[in-house]
Amino acid sequence: MTTTDTICAIATAPGGAIGIVRVSGPDALSATSSILDRDITSCPPYSLRYCHVLTPTGEVLDEVMASVYHAPHSYTGEDSVELSCHGSQYILQHVLQRLFQIGCRSANPGEFTMRAFLHGKMDLSQAEAVADLIASQSKASHRLAMNQMRGGFSKQLSELRNQLLQLTSLLELELDFSDHEDVEFADRSQLRQLADTIQHVMTRLVESFQTGNAIRQGIPVAIVGDTNAGKSTLLNVLLNDEKAIVSDIPGTTRDVVEDTMTLNGILFRFIDTAGIRKATDAIEHLGIERTFHQLERAQIVLWVIDGSQPLNNDTADRIVRASHGKTLIRVINKSDLPSCNNPCNEGLLVRISAKQGYGLHQLQAMLLHEVSRHIPSSNEVVVTNQRHYEALSHALASIQRVQEGIDRQLSGDFVCEDLRQCIFHLSDIVGEVTTDDVLQNIFSHFCIGK
Numbered sequence: 191m192t193t194t195d196t197i198c199a200i201a202t203a204p205g206g207a208i209g210i211v212r213v214s215g216p217d218a219l220s221a222t223s224s225i226l227d228r229d230i231t232s233c234p235p236y237s238l239r240y241c242h243v244l245t246p247t248g249e250v251l252d253e254v255m256a257s258v259y260h261a262p263h264s265y266t267g268e269d270s271v272e273l274s275c276h277g278s279q280y281i282l283q284h285v286l287q288r289l290f291q292i293g294c295r296s297a298n299p300g301e302f303t304m305r306a307f308l309h310g311k312m313d314l315s316q317a318e319a320v321a322d323l324i325a326s327q328s329k330a331s332h333r334l335a336m337n338q339m340r341g342g343f344s345k346q347l348s349e350l351r352n353q354l355l356q357l358t359s360l361l362e363l364e365l366d367f368s369d370h371e372d373v374e375f376a377d378r379s380q381l382r383q384l385a386d387t388i389q390h391v392m393t394r395l396v397e398s399f400q401t402g403n404a405i406r407q408g409i410p411v412a413i414v415g416d417t418n419a420g421k422s423t424l425l426n427v428l429l430n431d432e433k434a435i436v437s438d439i440p441g442t443t444r445d446v447v448e449d450t451m452t453l454n455g456i457l458f459r460f461i462d463t464a465g466i467r468k469a470t471d472a473i474e475h476l477g478i479e480r481t482f483h484q485l486e487r488a489q490i491v492l493w494v495i496d497g498s499q500p501l502n503n504d505t506a507d508r509i510v511r512a513s514h515g516k517t518l519i520r521v522i523n524k525s526d527l528p529s530c531n532n533p534c535n536e537g538l539l540v541r542i543s544a545k546q547g548y549g550l551h552q553l554q555a556m557l558l559h560e561v562s563r564h565i566p567s568s569n570e571v572v573v574t575n576q577r578h579y580e581a582l583s584h585a586l587a588s589i590q591r592v593q594e595g596i597d598r599q600l601s602g603d604f605v606c607e608d609l610r611q612c613i614f615h616l617s618d619i620v621g622e623v624t625t626d627d628v629l630q631n632i633f634s635h636f637c638i639g640k
């Protein structure tokens with residue numbers, strides 16, 4: 191793969207003390223030299239040079255440091271230069287203009303990383319992790335992106351592919367001899383065992399997506415309960431922000447209000463919902479429908495109960511039923527008021543006063559404890575990307591057809607076809623069979639300069 195044009199872009203966000211202009215491509219060194227007061231084309235690789243950027247009339251525009259990289263030992267795999275300038279937007283734009291005048295082109299979003307992928311510096315799943323790393327907001331999502339970028343996922347995929355190829359070659363060998371009647375080189379129980387191993391790993395990866403996605407976007411925690419129980423008050427204290435309107439009028443919250451918050455390096459997405467009761471109008475009815483929709487999507491349910499009031503059995507039933515398979519925490523609120531002992535034993539229990547701030551640490555500790563059971567260890571591979579999840583789900587379906595085919599003693603060429611499809615989907619993840627359109631689409635979501 192060779193690229194013929196030289197691209198440039200500002201790689202840093204506005205507002206910093208230093209701004210970096212990145213240049214990459216066959217003419218990177220000569221093009222940059224022509225706007226500087228010294229020639230960097232003969233600088234050794236990985237060297238740093240102090241120089242001046244000049245205007246067309248020879249005035250000094252800025253004092254900069256130029257980092258010089260030679261192909262293939264650079265991020266993109268091409269000759270590259272990074273100019274560390276003073277962070278003025280005027281200076282940075284001017285440097286870009288000068289580079290455009292001598293024939294460099296403005297880089298598209300993600301084009302530096304796309305070139306890195308095209309030059310074999312990383313596979314596609316690693317390139318995608320670069321965007322995740324930049325977007326990571328918590329210790330946990332940072333760790334997942336870092337593991338993927340450093341090739342943890344790629345290694346697991348290549349092990350799977352090797353096993354699949356081994357299976358295919360056993361069957362293909364048999365097909366080559368199929369003229370000779372009933373030869374069966376490949377011992378069926380051995381094939382089935384290999385397919386089972388592959389299927390087991392794929393199932394684990396597919397299932398890891400739920401956790402991976404939650405870690406990236408924030409673990410969804412729905413706050414539900416009767417009207418006036420203090421859900422919005424709780425949301426506000428958890429977020430330490432007056433995000434939702436609080437009032438003593440039942441039915442205050444009618445829509446979903448949500449925001450994220452990091453606790454001990456884990457991002458949580460707290461979702462306040464409309465209180466559950468018999469709706470008084472069509473809008474409240476829609477709001478309550480949304481409550482159940484959010485409840486369905488949540489991983490953890492905070493069921494807020496006004497401890498000073500008798501429990502509404504109808505609400506209780508609906509929440510317990512809808513929380514099946516999730517972590518349900520009963521949050522007995524308003525414990526600053528005399529309590530009305532409510533009988534209900536579902537889920538975990540914590541007593542708080544959202545208004546006075548009692549019991550919040552205990553609630554947060556409970557949330558962290560529940561989540562930490564699902565947080566993967568540092569070298570465990572977790573799928574975080576929708577595209578990877580879809581490809582893996584297709585691959586899993588293919589390997590399940592292979593297992594079925596072996597059990598039903600189908601002829602080798604049928605089984606081989608499913609195996610090839612399975613390999614195809616795995617190859618798609620690392621970008622070996624990915625079409626240009628898909629590539630363009632993936633990198634178009636990156637920022638410019640990356």
Ligand SMILES: Nc1nc2c(ncn2[C@@H]2O[C@H](COP(=O)(O)OP(=O)(O)OP(=O)(O)O)[C@@H](O)[C@H]2O)c(=O)[nH]1
Nearest residue numbers: 417418419420421422423437441442443465544545
């Ligand atoms: N005494 C006491 N009052 C509280 C506590 N938490 C909330 N409240 C009060 O209870 C009332 C209702 O609070 P909200 O947070 O609006 O309740 P909600 O569950 O969001 O109500 P809806 O949005 O109507 O479903 C307000 O007057 C709050 O000040 C608490 O811990 N103790």
Ligand SMILES: [Mg+2]
Nearest residue numbers: 421422442443
């Ligand atoms: Mg509310």
